[in-house]
Amino acid sequence: MPTNRTFTMIKPDAIVDGFTGPIIEQIEAAGFRIVAMKKVHLSMEEAGKFYEVHQERPFYGELCEHMSSNPIIPMVLEKENAIEEFRILIGATDPAKAAEGTIRKQFARSIGSNAIHGSDSDANAAIEGAFFFTPTELK
Numbered sequence: 001m002p003t004n005r006t007f008t009m010i011k012p013d014a015i016v017d018g019f020t021g022p023i024i025e026q027i028e029a030a031g032f033r034i035v036a037m038k039k040v041h042l043s044m045e046e047a048g049k050f051y052e053v054h055q056e057r058p059f060y061g062e063l064c065e066h067m068s069s070n071p072i073i074p075m076v077l078e079k080e081n082a083i084e085e086f087r088i089l090i091g092a093t094d095p096a097k098a099a100e101g102t103i104r105k106q107f108a109r110s111i112g113s114n115a116i117h118g119s120d121s122d123a124n125a126a127i128e129g130a131f132f133f134t135p136t137e138l139k
């Protein structure tokens, strides 16, 4: 995956709370092009695999339960300097610490149900995108 791409998921809390439309609108208004997008309901096992880097963390069980509780919307996005720009757009992991106007500040419930995911590096964006999409879907 080129370095101008990032991977995101709108999380179950934001979808259940009816924020899918406003979140996608803000992503596009910020200049990101949606390369690939779908709606999927992960099993507990699939959520565990996606987040396996966090398996030793105390919140791992809670995280996997939340991510498999209802559907999510994974997307691959394109923009120059995508990783950094997207992390600015979504704000801090904990919505209580997120800057005004960021997606998490506006739409997240808590640190565990924080509305949206954003990859933290080019390498992880490629791995995470490939978890959900085939190479053809990412062309």
Ligand code: CMP
Pocket: 054, 059, 062, 063, 093, 111, 112, 113, 114, 116, 117, 118
């Ligand atoms: P995300 O960016 O998707 O990557 C890992 C997720 O773990 C993170 O968003 C949070 O939703 C969750 N997380 C991180 N820290 C905590 C915490 N202290 N308690 C509960 N969940 C957390």
